[in-house]
Amino acid sequence: MLRNILWESLLVVLAGSVFALAANEISPRGLSLTRNYFPAAAGANPAVVRESPASSTNQSPAEMLVSEIKTRGLQLAVSNQVVAWFKDPRRQTQKLIFIDARNAEEYQAGHVPGAWLFDPYHPDQYFAAILPVCQAAEQIVVYCHGGDCDDSLTAAGLLQDVGIPGSKIYIYGGGMNEWPATGLPLETGAQNSGQFLKATP
Amino acid sequence: MTSPRTFSRATWRPTAGILARWVLGATYLYTGCHKALHPVDFLKLLRQYELFHSAPALDTIAALLPWFEVACGLLLVAGVAVRGTALVSLLMLVPFTTAVFHRALALKSALALPLCAVKFDCGCGTGEEFVCHKLLENFLLMGLSCWLLAGAGRKESLRYALKEDASQFL
Numbered sequence: 001m002l003r004n005i006l007w008e009s010l011l012v013v014l015a016g017s018v019f020a021l022a023a024n025e026i027s028p029r030g031l032s033l034t035r036n037y038f039p040a041a042a043g044a045n046p047a048v049v050r051e052s053p054a055s056s057t058n059q060s061p062a063e064m065l066v067s068e069i070k071t072r073g074l075q076l077a078v079s080n081q082v083v084a085w086f087k088d089p090r091r092q093t094q095k096l097i098f099i100d101a102r103n104a105e106e107y108q109a110g111h112v113p114g115a116w117l118f119d120p121y122h123p124d125q126y127f128a129a130i131l132p133v134c135q136a137a138e139q140i141v142v143y144c145h146g147g148d149c150d151d152s153l154t155a156a157g158l159l160q161d162v163g164i165p166g167s168k169i170y171i172y173g174g175g176m177n178e179w180p181a182t183g184l185p186l187e188t189g190a191q192n193s194g195q196f197l198k199a200t201p
Numbered sequence: 202m203t204s205p206r207t208f209s210r211a212t213w214r215p216t217a218g219i220l221a222r223w224v225l226g227a228t229y230l231y232t233g234c235h236k237a238l239h240p241v242d243f244l245k246l247l248r249q250y251e252l253f254h255s256a257p258a259l260d261t262i263a264a265l266l267p268w269f270e271v272a273c274g275l276l277l278v279a280g281v282a283v284r285g286t287a288l289v290s291l292l293m294l295v296p297f298t299t300a301v302f303h304r305a306l307a308l309k310s311a312l313a314l315p316l317c318a319v320k321f322d323c324g325c326g327t328g329e330e331f332v333c334h335k336l337l338e339n340f341l342l343m344g345l346s347c348w349l350l351a352g353a354g355r356k357e358s359l360r361y362a363l364k365e366d367a368s369q370f371l
Binding site: 013 | 240241259261265272282288
């Protein structure tokens, strides 16, 4: 009887694995099995909480993110810089661009007006659109949610991997959690949709 | 005529077995579908456990585990390979519950909170939950898996229905 159960469970594992492989392949949200989704943060995972802080780096997730930004040769942008850049006339000529490193759903719900969507977990869908813009831009501001979110760092890492110099990439650490407090509007829907939400600090 | 005791034993156990199978199956279907619809969120949560240090291992688990759970849920609800699926369910629940407990201990220590006040999204497909609730829930699921493994839940099971239909023609 035990042998039967073991055989049955082995069959379940095999059938379940085949089903899972096929479903992941068919699903439009499926993950690649061979891609490193976190190339930028190979040395640090800001979201990890360690049992004994004394044995680790003694850094908060935000501090770990800042040190990772520096290690990668990127720059950290703070709120007042971002506000100034948003009002910079270079933004109109795409010499200064904002990149939203969240997913399409979150982007549609509200993003920095005119920002380009670049979901770092599905980069192939966005590279064709954003790569020429990034190459032409003098300054690129990448953001995600803020706090311990490192998707902006992941997106910046992918841009560096395709030859965009880190010296012109700025990570807006406060991200979308902080943006409403700047008093600047939020754009909803597609890029340049013209639909805005009033800032609610 | 059957005595009330015999009657209750004869009817209660198979009915409870079916319910156990459906509850466990429905749980796997719900959590599996939730994770399969948001695989990136699951990938990020899984990464926080620091269990897999190679990217392909992490990707494979994050991509396949949700659909594997859906498959287990379907098998349990339909009643195919119930004992085999119950064993697989146990083999998934034991290490995962251990990992959740270890992460809860890490958070307890880092946040200086009592264990049961620790609340986090464990990547179980049910969002943020207090860890004691989650552990209790997992122990109940493990209990159901053990019971099904012992042979409960065969009534109304597709495999046995098919077997009986086939035997009529032989």
